[in-house]
Amino acid sequence: MSSSTPRILALLELLQSRPGATGPQLAESLGVDQRTLRRYMRQLDDLGITVQATRGRRGGYRLRPGFKLPPLLFTGPEAVALSVALLAARRIGVSAGDGASATAEAKLRRVVPADVAELTAQLGDALDFTLPETAATAPPVEVLTVFGEAVARHRRVHFGYRTHDGATGEREFEPYRLVFHSGRWYVVGRDVTRAALRNLRVDRVAGPRLTDVSFTPPEGFDPAAHLLGSLAAVPYRHDVEVLLDLDAAAARDRIPRWAGTVVSTGAGTVLRARAEDLSGMARILAGLGCRFTVRRPAGLRDEVRALAGRLMESADGVT
Amino acid sequence: MSSSTPRILALLELLQSRPGATGPQLAESLGVDQRTLRRYMRQLDDLGITVQATRGRRGGYRLRPGFKLPPLLFTGPEAVALSVALLAARRIGVSAGDGASATAEAKLRRVVPADVAELTAQLGDALDFTLPETAATAPPVEVLTVFGEAVARHRRVHFGYRTHDGATGEREFEPYRLVFHSGRWYVVGRDVTRAALRNLRVDRVAGPRLTDVSFTPPEGFDPAAHLLGSLAAVPYRHDVEVLLDLDAAAARDRIPRWAGTVVSTGAGTVLRARAEDLSGMARILAGLGCRFTVRRPAGLRDEVRALAGRLMESADGVT
DNA sequence: GGTAACCGGGCGGATTCCGCCCTGATTAGG
DNA sequence: CCTAATCAGGGCGGAATCCGCCCGGTTACC
CATH class of the missing domain: 3.30.70 (Alpha-Beta Plaits)
Known part of the structure; x- marks a missing residue:
């Protein structure tokens, strides 16, 4: 009368809560044979959830972050914390009300019980009271991540840009660093076509695309100092x-x-x-x-x- | 060669992404018989995941938030959005670095692939630059939720409180509303023992406990206006x-x-x-x-x- | 009343699952 | 070098379950 699904889910939970547990321990916790446990591991692997196993003495299993995210098991308070954080982040302009933040919020909302949802709403109202409602200038996380990756991997980015006077154009850019600054996201770097350092507002970027061209960021570049200076210097x-x-x-x-x-x-x-x-x-x-x-x-x-x-x-x- | 677990997980994902889908649709998506689908539903139910089914024409299935949260399936960008939001929330003092926020953050970190983690770290650095590092005065979400529930259910709360001069004492309190205000959480309401309206700082509260005593909040109470006044009026x-x-x-x-x-x-x-x-x-x-x-x-x-x-x-x- | 949806019992066959064997490989420590 | 602890996985047989296909029932909307 027992399906294997609950036990596999339980195993996932165990792996998330107690990384590094050994096979015998896990098997005992689940009440199954070690052989069966290994079969479960295989199943998780097939699900796209890579479980890293270190062999030998002092070995054990732990989740290894893979491409697909495993299902996350949150508690009520954690869900509240996440929802409120999303709300707060949107209020101060860190993230936008569309894109990944919104879908994440929707997912949370869908699974959260009514009383917890009410709590969240209430805490959100409290935020509403004091945090200014920022204009919808926050870029979606997807756009930010493109620049983030470009900064990390030293790749040029190609995108459309709308200047403050409304003119649009294409840009080739070497991003040195992302900055969140007084309610807005900026990317600091070198504009290749204009051959000059620039600070661009990320919310004015359209359709950013990572290119294959890599670049070498300037040596001895102190991001914080330089950014403060360059922002103030605009x-x-x-x-x-x-x-x-x-x-x-x-x-x-x-x-x-x-x-x-x-x-x-x-x-x-x-x-x-x-x-x-x-x-x-x-x-x-x-x-x-x-x-x-x-x-x-x-x-x-x-x-x-x-x-x-x-x-x-x-x-x-x-x- | 096919276990049922992946299909049940897939069903969960379907339910999360497409609420209101009908039985035949889901069955077809999963490639199983409708009868089997119903058996899966039963299994989800046994897992503590309540699936609400509306019968009759125009019927369908949707997840109904229950006591236990079902596993959440996030995409990479969503995970980034959540992590960054948590960071931002902590920076502006909405949530604390301990308790639920921290565990949620840890869970996210454990499952997120390396490149996504790097993105998150980078976006976090960008925040670091401009958002002031607030003092550790944010109360854990758990404490906030106690007050949130008390506000919603009109229940008195009992807790220890440390006044600004360091004196500690017990309080019996009727919370009217939570407010987040210039980096701090306050709870506004009536101090029962002192029989007076008070604004208390939630971060100075210790061990709050919901009591069985209910109260009736004042009539015609305009929270926003009153709070502004009472906060300014302290x-x-x-x-x-x-x-x-x-x-x-x-x-x-x-x-x-x-x-x-x-x-x-x-x-x-x-x-x-x-x-x-x-x-x-x-x-x-x-x-x-x-x-x-x-x-x-x-x-x-x-x-x-x-x-x-x-x-x-x-x-x-x-x- | 008809239709489209959910609900669940029952049945039989195919499938899978699981515990128990086994051998091997890898690692840490004595 | 050898032992202990751990992961890895093949094979087998019996038991459990899973699944598709019946079925009649209920609920709601048109």
């Missing part, structure tokens, strides 16, 4: 340096990372940034609330002064 | 109203949501907020960069004036 006219009367930790807390970098020097906490728009920088400085000294550029002092003037007038009720 | 002394020379959308974009609410009125865009710290509010106003008129309180005008003065001095290079 269109900049002013090199800003401000001495802050604030400790570095507090400053980092109040200054958005895209605005610039905060460093501690002998003279105190220094903000270095590159800016196109000095009035924006003035607003950031005003938002700090601390005293500061503008080292350069001089124009920033004027902006701060102007902002202070406007503030004063606002405070005095002048319209 | 320790507040000042009622702030400022008329902004800025359109509402831009204002909402620049003002953090915890700071207050932006509404459009006939007179223009108005920011209403409650604040403990007027200088903080002044900094926010300064960061807007626009002109504004402080309607109340008068003290805020002084703060703005003081800030403007400091700014002016900073611009003039006075230390």
Whole structure:
């Protein structure tokens, strides 16, 4: 009266929960002969689930990640965690509401019991309250993975790109690194046709395709530093340096990372940034609330002064 | 030479991917008799996977979420999406690095092929760059679910709580709603022993336990509005109203949501907020960069004036 | 009432499954 | 070098089950 299916599923669960178990152990857990266990292993293999077996003393079985993903057995809380994570990720723009994220979400939703679904919805509502609903600019995971693979394998990518003014065109690109930055995904690398470093927005990419052409990324390339610089540098006219009367930790807390970098020097906490728009920088400085000294550029002092003037007038009720 | 296990797994996959399929369709897809299909259904049922069958014309089978979660079959991109979402959620403090999120992540990691794992790691690095590494204050999903269930079923919760000054004590609480707010989870409700509305930080809760005591939540309770108010109101002394020379959308974009609410009125865009710290509010106003008129309180005008003065001095290079 | 779906009993033959033998190969450790 | 522990798999025979094909029944929609 016992089919083998439940036992094979149980075996899968055992393998997932207790990697490295030995044959006799597993056989005993399942209540079957070792020979039968081996037959089950063979079946799993036929299912596309590769089970790695190390022989000899100290041997054992463990799942080896293969091309096809084995069925995953989650608990209720885990399902909740996954669903909420997907929701949160979508809210902050890490993933899109279409493509793989959506199908994964749908799969979860379909199997989750009603009470767990309710929990998820409730936690989702809680997120709704505080996380801003981002515009639908997140690229689907499928597009991201193409770039991810290209970065890892040093392959050129070919794709269509829509610039900010709406013009579209084809690009050949050597991606150095992916960056998620203030709600958007960027890919940093070299535009082959234009022979220049570029930061492209991944959500403006259409139909990316891995090519066979490989490239060698630049030597001694510090991704984080370079990216910060290159992102901040995109269109900049002013090199800003401000001495802050604030400790570095507090400053980092109040200054958005895209605005610039905060460093501690002998003279105190220094903000270095590159800016196109000095009035924006003035607003950031005003938002700090601390005293500061503008080292350069001089124009920033004027902006701060102007902002202070406007503030004063606002405070005095002048319209 | 064919076992039934692969076909049962295939059936599961079919049910997950194409809910509502009819018996004949499924039988044909699997290449088995309808009778056999029914036997498979019975087996799934025995596995704890409830399959809902609607009879009659227009009938069909679909998975009905049951207590035990059936094995989930994800594709590679879906696994990536899930892993990245978990990472992102942890970064912004939605979930913790322990408990269900961690085990779910571990399960995913164990089954994911090497190249996909590499992609995930890379996308995670990209997140690392821009999302702040939050302190480990996120509560495990298990704790959240207790409160979620309590909210849904109107049940009191009993737990230990550590106040901000380190004192610990037991609490009996009637939770009205969960809120995720600027990187932290809160539960809003009524503290039974103190007979007062409270907002508690979920990460300071220890060992929450659902009780059998039910309660009736207050009538006409608008969660969003009330929460905003009560969160902003926790320790507040000042009622702030400022008329902004800025359109509402831009204002909402620049003002953090915890700071207050932006509404459009006939007179223009108005920011209403409650604040403990007027200088903080002044900094926010300064960061807007626009002109504004402080309607109340008068003290805020002084703060703005003081800030403007400091700014002016900073611009003039006075230390 | 007819049709299209689900439901399940029963039956008989083919198939598979499973436990128990066996031999081998591989690895770690003494 | 030899032993112990482990995986790998062939073969066999009996038992279990699986499966296709009957069947009549029920439920719901047209």
